[in-house]
């Protein structure tokens with residue numbers, strides 16, 4: 001068995017919450033609250049969950065863009081937060097990120113050429129000719145021709161901007177890419193183009209992905225394994241097919257039931273969870289999902305369920321894994 | 335079949351910008367009966383919102399409903415009706431909710447005041463009665479502690495709660511027709527499921543007709559009875575949700591369905607890609623508007639515009655459907671997955 005390219009152990013990222021008079025610390029926001037992470041070389045690990053559950057924070061911590069409050073992140077065995085300057089710089093070239101917002105993540109005053117070249121300059125790719133060559137080649141790979149070079153972001157559609165963002169991230173030939181909701185803002189037909197592109201590039205460039213999204217069908221499609229997050233923790237993790245076939249955690253079941261099922265035979269009765277996601281400043285005792293869980297019992301409030309391996313590679317944090325939903329939660333619609 | 339509550343026929347809503355004309359909605363017809371939900375789907379820019387705004391009588395200059403457009407609501411013609419009369423229908427008999435509740439709620443008034451206002455605009459009631467009604471509506475849409483929440487401001491609520499308030503306000507007068515334009519697009523998956531379930535429950539209770547506009551095929555699959563697929567200002571296919579999803583007749587519908595990843599699919603099979611982009615409403619292609627992006631297109635498609643052909647229970651505006659059912663070559667292989675619950 002090979003070594004993980006990226007691993008995180010008991011990762012936490014807490015943010016101080018200021019409030020009241022004089023901006024005193026009023027509490028702690030537990031954005032990521034004890035997550036173990038292991039990504040194998042060449043693998044795509046998907047992270048799925050609703051907004052605010054800590055996906056982006058986890059992605060940033062994994063890249064070393066945010067230092068963890070506790071726990072450590074290792075890239076090829078080395079703690080990325082204890083590296084010297086030059087090692088860190090090399091690391092920046094090895095690990096890259098693509099963001100959700102194809103508008104906000106590109107500098108409107110920079111041409112495509114400048115945007116994609118920037119990383120090469122920072123990493124001292126020496127000759128001007130070589131830089132030019134690599135930029136043109138990379139743009140070609142993401143499906144943009146050289147007539148785009150001297151144009152500005154606003155001249156492009158959302159899908160094309162996302163391609164520019166991907167070219168910028170991949171021009172340094174990284175080995176590890178965090179894709180943070182790269183298709184969430186795109187129309188379905190454009191979304192499929194970008195997803196196909198990410199799959200092709202992964203195969204061609206032998207990349208490893210941490211793929212973040214809130215749509216379970218999208219994450220499952222592209223990922224080998226999927227981790228489901230809720231309020232800063234991983235509640236279930238499994239190979240994609242297994243997660244679909246045998247979800248163990250009630251939250252996963254609810255997410256699955258809400259996923260696009262365009263075909264009549266595949267459509268499911270949605271499981272409707274009550275209420276909103278609680279605040280990460282003051283998460284519920286015991287199981288964090290219990291306030292919305294249709295099958296919660298007293299033990300769920302008293303004891304935090306650990307993330308336990310139920311089948312090879314299939315982990316869930318629930319006192320009643322795999323239990324079926326009561327009818328009241330399953331809304332008969334249509 | 336009973337006559338539909340809303341019947342839209344040959345709706346053409348054009349925007350006259352300088353010397354140019356954007357034919358945003360260009361010959362749209364559909365009907366919705368009481369108690370039924372019609373899902374209107376299509377990519378952004380194809381004219382869904384303009385259709386909704388047209389029905390609500392909310393099209394302003396430079397937009398105009400062109401000659402021959404007809405919107406019949408409960409037997410009354412809305413096109414050409416004086417604004418004063420339309421206003422008594424809008425908000426009272428026809429309710430509307432939008433994608434972004436924050437921009438449609440006024441930040442400086444309490445949510446109770448806004449629901450009460452929506453009610454008082456159409457009913458001759460006292461402030462006290464309107465407030466009682468607001469509390470009742472908040473309870474109806476599932477907001478806990480409505481007696482307290484009635485005095486909250488929009489910013490004190492979550493996105494899901496604000497959308498509930500919007501629904502409460504749209505339904506305060508018990509409209510017979512609800513137009514929901516991307517009501518869940520800005521919301522999280524589990525909150526989206528709540529809102530869709532709520533709309534459907536209220537439809538049943540009030541026997542409302544619902545026009546549900548969304549680009550989310552999953553949402554349509556869950557609640558719609560019929561679906562209309564829009565492309566480039568026209569409806570290119572209609573049918574019952576089951577038939578249309580099972581055996582799409584128009585190549586655009588087929589492509590839309592095949593481009594979304596579905597549970598059970600893996601990346602070994604590339605997603606379907608529709609090449610090119612939606613054309614501009616200032617210059618729709620002269621014949622079939624989808625021809626340039628259609629993998630089945632043949633010469634006639636570039637020469638003549640197809641009408642809506644009846645194929646089984648569906649109607650499809652594609653030349654390939656002229657002689658009856660088209661067997662879609664890219665029928666999805668059904669993933670065989672066992673799922674709980």
Ligand SMILES: Nc1ncnc2c1ncn2[C@@H]1O[C@H](COP(=O)(O)OP(=O)(O)O)[C@@H](O)[C@H]1O
Pocket residue numbers: 015029030031049050051052053054055056057058280
């Ligand atoms: N820099 C920050 N300071 C304070 N709170 C933050 C910061 N970044 C994220 N958060 C909070 O952490 C939680 C998780 O955020 P995020 O990781 O962005 O979630 P997701 O990507 O799943 O939507 C949220 O409650 C968010 O408001």
Ligand SMILES: Nc1ncnc2c1ncn2[C@@H]1O[C@H](COP(=O)(O)OP(=O)(O)O)[C@@H](O)[C@H]1O
Pocket residue numbers: 349351356358376377378379380381382383384385396397615
């Ligand atoms: N006030 C306006 N002036 C000019 N064009 C408009 C106006 N409103 C909408 N349009 C155009 O009409 C077309 C359809 O828009 P819309 O109905 O909002 O699409 P959808 O809701 O399907 O995304 C778009 O091309 C849009 O640019």
Ligand code: SF4
Pocket residue numbers: 249250251287288289290291293294295296297300305317318319320321
């Ligand atoms: S531990 Fe209890 S509350 Fe948490 S998901 Fe399982 S059953 Fe529900």
Ligand SMILES: [Mg+2]
Pocket residue numbers: 055056057181
């Ligand atoms: Mg995020």
Ligand SMILES: [Mg+2]
Pocket residue numbers: 382383384515
């Ligand atoms: Mg719209």
